[in-house]
Amino acid sequence: MMRSIEGKRGMPRPRPPFPAHKGLWEKPSILNNVETFSNVPQIIWNGGDWYAGVGTETSKGTKVFALSGDVNNIGLVEVPMGTTLRTLIYDIGGGIPNKRKFKAVQLGGPSGGCIPEHMLDTPVDYEEISKVGAIMGSGGVIVMNDRTCMVDMARFFMDFIQDESCGKCTPCREGTYRMLEILNKICDGNGQPEDITSLEELSHVIHQSALCGLGQTAANPVLSALRYFREEFEAHVNEKRCPAKRCLALLKFKVDPDLCKKCGLCYKSCPADAIEWKKKEKAFINQNKCIKCMSCFSKCKFDAIF
Missing domain, CATH: 1.20.1440.230 (NADH-ubiquinone oxidoreductase 51kDa subunit, iron-sulphur binding domain)
Structure with missing residues (x-):
């Protein structure tokens, strides 16, 4: 049953795991989850055509995602199959907080794959997500900003x-x-x-x-x-x-004098007194005192710490 699907650079593309063919007492196993069962009453009540009217040609219905990470609106969201990642992250998720840039989104939980910015218009269905190197999986969506x-x-x-x-x-x-x-x-x-x-x-x-x-x-x-x-x-x-x-x-923090705005935020946040700064002067990091706590890096609003 093993399948090899070659992707970029000769690497295998992710595939959905094969369910077991036998389970208790060597009988056929049924793999379903709460999300599947929750759709059954609606399908019975409204009919298969009603359910198939939502989604894409090959992926019908809706999908529940757990939206988390570097995104403004965190929580569970239900969207029709075929909704793009951009819609999911920006329209529903509200975009990236603190004016940071989007970098990638991990789709499918821990064993899913990360999708970069130029693929944000990928529609969320089983086939398209597999093509770009991720899986639908548990529906986990972890958004990452440019500092990841x-x-x-x-x-x-x-x-x-x-x-x-x-x-x-x-x-x-x-x-x-x-x-x-x-x-x-x-x-x-x-x-x-x-x-x-x-x-x-x-x-x-x-x-x-x-x-x-x-x-x-x-x-x-x-x-x-x-x-x-x-x-x-x-x-x-x-x-x-x-x-x-x-x-x-691999870190060795320094201040870029061209980007430093002399605000002193890095100086005030440093717990080790490793930053030298005076009003209207640019900051300087004393490498001998720096403990690499990243407080200056996270506090600087102008990306002057590198």
């Missing part, structure tokens, strides 16, 4: 997936552990060029040989991040630099 590190985000999701692995099959048990180990290594500033290749190879093996849906989709966060944000992985590995300023081991 995609390497660190991939590590975060892989840590969850590795912890959730039941340990029954070797590809998932050992493969996800090894992938997490490599991601930790990259975020700690010890990554090597071959680590990116190893991540791709491990992703392919786990995707093809894991026994259950968790393992088969475990590599999605890493594959999609590599597919759309490969330059961030390369910056971590080759330049020992985190473009989003999130990986502490």
Whole structure:
């Protein structure tokens, strides 16, 4: 039953997990959830044609999403299948808070995939979402702004997936552990060029040989991040630099004198007295005192800290 769907750079596209064919007493299993059952009474009452009148050609009805992350309106939303990600995030979600820029959206929960800004007009249905490297999954929608590190985000999701692995099959048990180990290594500033290749190879093996849906989709966060944000992985590995300023081991904060507005917000927020500043003067960060707490970075409204 294994299927290989080749995506960009020869990487397999995410696929929905195959349900079990046998369950209790070797009888056929029925996989349904609350969302499915909640639609049944309405279909019985109003008819199949009524239900099929909502959605797309191949994905009928509505879908409930849990909208969270860097978005103004957080909560559960129900939209017709085929609604675009842009509508979901900006019209319903209210856009990105604090005037930050959109960077990516993780769709499908921890084993889903991240979708970049140029694909925001993708309609949300099973086929289209799969094409761009994500899955519908549990309906989780995590919005990320431009201060999100995609390497660190991939590590975060892989840590969850590795912890959730039941340990029954070797590809998932050992493969996800090894992938997490490599991601930790990259975020700690010890990554090597071959680590990116190893991540791709491990992703392919786990995707093809894991026994259950968790393992088969475990590599999605890493594959999609590599597919759309490969330059961030390369910056971590080759330049020992985190473009989003999130990986502490790679940080060395400085003030850009051309962007500094002499407001003193960074000075007032620093708990280590590492910032030197006087009224109407530009700030300066004392590297010997800096504890890399990121308070100055988060408080600066002008992106003058780099």
